[in-house]
Amino acid sequence: MDIKQIQELIKFVSRSGVNEVSIEQKEFKITIKTTQAPTYVAAAPVQAHQQTFAAPAAIPAAISVSPPPPAAKDESSNYITIKSPMIGTFYRSASPDKPLLVNVGDEIKSGQVLCIIEAMKLFNEIESEVTGRIVKILVDNPSPVEYDQPLFLVEPA
Secondary structure: OOHHHHHHHHHHHHHHOOOEEEEEOOOOEEEEEOOOOOEEEEEOOOOOOEEEEEOOOOOOOEEEEEOOOOOOOOHHHHOEEEEOOOOEEEEOOOOOOOOOOOOOOOEEOOOOEEEEEEEOOEEEEEEOOOOEEEEEEOOOOOEEEOOOOEEEEEEEO
């Protein structure tokens, strides 16, 4: 990703009203957060090289770029991670008076609703794409989640 693409991404984030956007590719990870500080800080992929750019006053945002974390090899490598498809607020039930959709140890099927993510006043049902057993729930109820944030660990059937 070159500097022009990063600048266009910053402008897009600023206009869209989104508070944070993260993009991860092979060589680098970039996170753009809107703040009141009118500066950008960007680092080149993998090489710890940093550049500072003066930001236009109308586009307050901060960028942090870091290499992706190394893949950990442990017992969780046998599990499938179900990730958030969007930014929003994570809920484990359809409403406060309803039972939880899934719990640790529950058997799940492909297409089964696992949680609700509320984004811009829309409540989106997040369905499983795998069949298996819930091993761990990685997010508390209710809490904000980011795009591609891990939500559940599933042991495939």
